[in-house]
Amino acid sequence: xxxxxxxxxxxxxVWAIWIMLVGASAVGFELAEGHATARTAATxxxxxxxxxxxxxxxxxxxxxxxxxxLRPMLAAWLALVSATLLASIWLT
Amino acid sequence: MPDTALAPAPAxxxxxxxxxxxxxxxxxxxxxxxxGVWVFIFADMCAFAVFFALFAAGRIAQPALYEASRRQLxxxxxxxxxxxxxxxxxxxxxxxxxARAGNARxxxxxxAATLGVGSLFGVSKTIEWSAKLNHGIGLTTNEFFTYxxxxxxxxxxxxxxxxxxxxxxxxxVRADERAGDTLxxxxxxxxxxxxxxxxxxxxMVDLLWIVLFAMLYLMxxx
Amino acid sequence: MAxxxxxxxxxxxxxxxxxxxxxxxxxxxxxxxNFPPFAPDAPASEVATYFRTHAxxxxxxxxxAMSFAPAYGVWGYAVAxxxxxxxxxxxxxxxxxxxGAAWTTITIxxxxxxxxxxxxxxxxxxxxxxxMLYDMAWLLIDLAYAVTSVQLFALGxxxxxxxxxxxxxxxxxxxxxxxxxxxxxxxCIMPYFFSGAFARSGILxxxxxxxxxxxxxxxxxxxxxxxxxxxxxxxxxxx
Numbered sequence: 001x002x003x004x005x006x007x008x009x010x011x012x013x014v015w016a017i018w019i020m021l022v023g024a025s026a027v028g029f030e031l032a033e034g035h036a037t038a039r040t041a042a043t044x045x046x047x048x049x050x051x052x053x054x055x056x057x058x059x060x061x062x063x064x065x066x067x068x069x070l071r072p073m074l075a076a077w078l079a080l081v082s083a084t085l086l087a088s089i090w091l092t
Numbered sequence: 093m094p095d096t097a098l099a100p101a102p103a104x105x106x107x108x109x110x111x112x113x114x115x116x117x118x119x120x121x122x123x124x125x126x127x128g129v130w131v132f133i134f135a136d137m138c139a140f141a142v143f144f145a146l147f148a149a150g151r152i153a154q155p156a157l158y159e160a161s162r163r164q165l166x167x168x169x170x171x172x173x174x175x176x177x178x179x180x181x182x183x184x185x186x187x188x189x190x191a192r193a194g195n196a197r198x199x200x201x202x203x204a205a206t207l208g209v210g211s212l213f214g215v216s217k218t219i220e221w222s223a224k225l226n227h228g229i230g231l232t233t234n235e236f237f238t239y240x241x242x243x244x245x246x247x248x249x250x251x252x253x254x255x256x257x258x259x260x261x262x263x264x265v266r267a268d269e270r271a272g273d274t275l276x277x278x279x280x281x282x283x284x285x286x287x288x289x290x291x292x293x294x295x296m297v298d299l300l301w302i303v304l305f306a307m308l309y310l311m312x313x314x
Numbered sequence: 315m316a317x318x319x320x321x322x323x324x325x326x327x328x329x330x331x332x333x334x335x336x337x338x339x340x341x342x343x344x345x346x347x348n349f350p351p352f353a354p355d356a357p358a359s360e361v362a363t364y365f366r367t368h369a370x371x372x373x374x375x376x377x378x379a380m381s382f383a384p385a386y387g388v389w390g391y392a393v394a395x396x397x398x399x400x401x402x403x404x405x406x407x408x409x410x411x412x413x414g415a416a417w418t419t420i421t422i423x424x425x426x427x428x429x430x431x432x433x434x435x436x437x438x439x440x441x442x443x444x445x446m447l448y449d450m451a452w453l454l455i456d457l458a459y460a461v462t463s464v465q466l467f468a469l470g471x472x473x474x475x476x477x478x479x480x481x482x483x484x485x486x487x488x489x490x491x492x493x494x495x496x497x498x499x500x501x502c503i504m505p506y507f508f509s510g511a512f513a514r515s516g517i518l519x520x521x522x523x524x525x526x527x528x529x530x531x532x533x534x535x536x537x538x539x540x541x542x543x544x545x546x547x548x549x550x551x552x553x
Contacts, residue, residue, distance in 0.1 A: 014189065018182040022175060025305075029171045032310040038159075042311040049306035053299045060185040060295045062288075070130060077137055081144050085307055088148035092155040092313065128474070128485025132493045139497060142522065146511050231506055242503055242512060249499065 017059045024048045042089045050082045129289040133296050136250070140300050143246075147239050147307060154235065159313030161236035164229065169220045170309040173213055174301065180210035181298040188291045191265075191275050191284050199275065199287065200265050206294065207258040210251075217248055240308055247300055254297050257290045318549055319399070324392050324542050331389030331535040335528050337382040338422070345375025346429055349524075351452060353515045354508040358445035365436040365444050372433035376426045383422040390415020390465060393534060396483070396541045397469060400476045407472040414465025421458035425451035452514045453505060459498035462527070466495035469534075482541035487534060494526050 028048045031041040057078070058064035063071045151158045187202035221244075224230070224237075231241045264283050265275075273280035343349030347368070352361050365372060394411040401407060428451035432444045470492035473483040500518060507513040514520060 011189070014182050014185045017185075018178060021178045021182075025171060025174050025178065028306065028310050029167060032167060032312055038312040038314045042313070045306045045310035045312075049302050049310075052302050056181065056295055056299045056302070060181055060298070061292050062185075062188070073134060074137075077134075077141060081141050081303060084141070084145050084148045085303075085311065088151040089311060091152045126485060128487075128489040131486040132489040135490060135493045136496075139522070142518070146517070231503070235510070238507075238510070238512070245503075246500065249496075253496075 012059055014059070017055055021052050021055060024052050039089055043086065046082055046085045046089070050078055053078055126285055126289045129292060133292055137296065137300070140243075140303070143239070143243050144303060144307060147243070150235050150239065151311075151313070155313050157234060158236050161234060161240075162308065162311070162313065164224075164227075165240070165309050166220060166223065167309050169216055170305050172216050173220075174305045176209060176212045176216065177298045177301050180206050180213070181295055183209060184291045184294045188288055191287045194275050196265060196269050196275055200262065200269075203258060203262045203265065203287075207255060207262065210255065210258070210294075213251060214248075214255075217244070217251075243304060244308075247297070247304060250297050250300070254290075254294050257293060261287055261290050319395070319545065321395075321542055321546055324395055325539060327388045327392035327395075328535050328538045328542065329389075330385040330392070331538075332532040334382055334385035334389060335531050337385070338379055339528070341375040341382075342379040342426060342429075345371045346379070346426075347372070348429075348452075350520055351515045352448065354449070354513050358441035361448050362436065362439070362441035362444040365432050365448075369433045369436050373430060376430035376433065379426045380423055380430070383419050383426065386422065387416045387419035389531070389535070390418070393469060393538050396538050396545070397472045399541070399545050400482055401472050405472070407468045410468035411465055411472065414462060414468055417461040418458075418465060421455060421461050425455040428454070456501045456504050456514060456519065456523075459501045459523075463495035463498050466491045466498075466530075470495065482544065483534070483537045487537060491530055491534070494530055497526060498523060 025048075028045045031044050034041060036044070057071070057074050061074075063074060183202045183205040187199050187206060190198035190202055221241075224241075229237055231238055261283075264286065268275070268280045268283050271279070273283075275281070275284045339349065345368075347364055352364070391412055394408050394415070397408050397411055428447050432439070432447040432451075436444055469483075470488045470490075473481065473488040473491075474485060476482055476485075500512070501523060503512050504514055504519045507516070507519075510516055511518045
């Protein structure tokens, strides 16, 4: 069995993360039909989604404490997906 | 066959038994769950990345069609779906932490809540799809709705498989409890690995929906 | 798990997998104009003209593809022999891995015979009929995915049960196979599309679906060959 290499940072309570996720969802929803320009609203929606996914990766999938290479791989995935969606907003 | 060949693989994703009291986090060195299951998860996420790229390319080519179609979606139902999955995912994360802490009762309660809350996604998705079909909007209406139905449909298939995985996990924790196994030793340790692996899968269902929600419902076009 | 096994011919049979992929790619894929296929919205005259002007090439391609179709089944049986070293010989997963491979052979043989029919006397057939044979073959070979999924799932779940410190087939490859089996289900929407990503020639239902399967075969063969060596060494050491 592998021993922990270093001390863990304290685990953030699951429900604290949940509040952030729900908050981000609500803001994205509000902006979708709000007063901001379409491009701004769409960009913020993608940014909030990326933030939410980052939180899920780190705290629900527990990758924050994981050895390489999984965390950088998923971070690359998120960067690629976000860039793809942003391109579809800014190239139209 | 020599005995060494049959030695069980070293457990991964379990906090070292080095006397630490707080075992809610996975070992720093290990991946949560079984390392192989991450191949499934990552491959699946890459397939969805291709889907998202297809959608993005289509949106660039026909922005007006995509925006007009997006406006026909029910944003409130989309948000409901999101909140349901996020809440279910929170229970799943709590289940993994309870399992690592060796609390079988709390693990069972959290897994049941994950399954119970998660099931509501099936209800809201059924309502949403049938409303679309009743309005004469289907798979071949236009490119946006093709992607809408196919991507949410494939995602739904993942969701249904996830419900099955959750049911198996619940049955397994119950069986371990009856057999007197704890989550720290023997068969129970395998159960813990499966909870982590099943959890990673369930969180993937969750995070793919987060992208789908932003992409299909929230990305307002000009 | 079996006691002592006779591993003669196993390697030969295992090599049939990559051989099948190579032959199938050239004969069915290139000679038969199936890699990539004609798009479903291509006019019937385009398909018919190809079959008329390349009748001999298509005939040769399909005849060789049909002759080598059983190689897939032979390969599947070799992999199933290695699976027997992981789980019990009469375990249902071993049986399913075998029939999945055998059934897949049939789902290759039958559609290739349709393409061959189209190339048999194409000058006597109307355009639409050649197109229909071409469509029929594609609908069958794609929608028979579930047969191969049986093999993919059985091998995946079976190899995951390996308790060796270093499994005969790595867990990631077992999971990859299970994933391929699931991904195949996307073929279900193929009949609804004449163009785009989900059509039989599209990025998803052709490029991704075929490539993830065609990669799985040689990679699993590599591990099968390594596993055969290990099984022989384990037997020699245990003797």
